[in-house]
Amino acid sequence: MIDGALPYLRCPNCERALRRDDRVLRCARGHSFDLARQGYADLTAGRLPHVGDTAAMIADRDTFLTRGHYDFIAEALATFVPGGLVVDAGVGTGRYLARVLDRAPAATGLGLDVSKPALRRAARAHPRAAAVLADVWRPLPIVDEAADAVLNVFAPRNGAEFRRILRPGGRLLVVTPAAGHLAELVDAYRLIxxxxxxxxxxxxxxGEYFELEDVETRRRELDLTAEEVRTLIGMTPSARHREDGDTAAITTGAEVEIRLYNPV
Structure with a gap:
């Protein structure tokens, strides 16, 4: 719900606080921003040079993640999040953020993404999570030092803004694919x-804004059906470069690196 995150949001035009007026968010200078029917707030101020993942990619991602294949990532992230505001920069469908909030009952979630199809799902992912249309590459519509944790899972990184919105003592958690991530799948289907x-x-x-505290590598063997292979390929950047074709069951390793950073 957007109301839980409202104290942490600011106007993208003038940086003033926002208040809710039915289905509109307004600041004291009169700038207004619509709340979509699906529950997310549009705080782009009309500036959105790219639209993110497509509806088809998001549908495949939701199908794949709902089966729990990547829940080991969310479980690892949850161990670092005791409470407060958790910002997921590049929230996607909201699956990771929701699992983290399940493990942190005192936390409030705020997910940012440029993909409207993703935000339609993220807005419903958890009762303590809000979803906002915002470009992670640009200044974020969040007040200074608001977040206790920032999650960044397979998403763009904006070091300056992540540092600005983190409170002193807050943590940045970055998840990236390790060298062997989905290697068998990549080889079999000539993926990126x-x-x-x-x-x-x-x-x-x-590096200019954060000090690396720790790096963990997590790996999970995935026994995928042909349909799960199709949805996994469909949710990745490879979907933009590969024509639809037959898929087959495969065993592959999901291998990621989780980096824990402290602000400097």
């Missing part, structure tokens, strides 16, 4: 693999 320069790109994005 893990960027070999991924670690360097993460350092460039965050």
């Amino acid at each position: 693999g893990v960027d070999p320069e991924k670690d360097e790109r993460v350092r460039e994005a965050l």
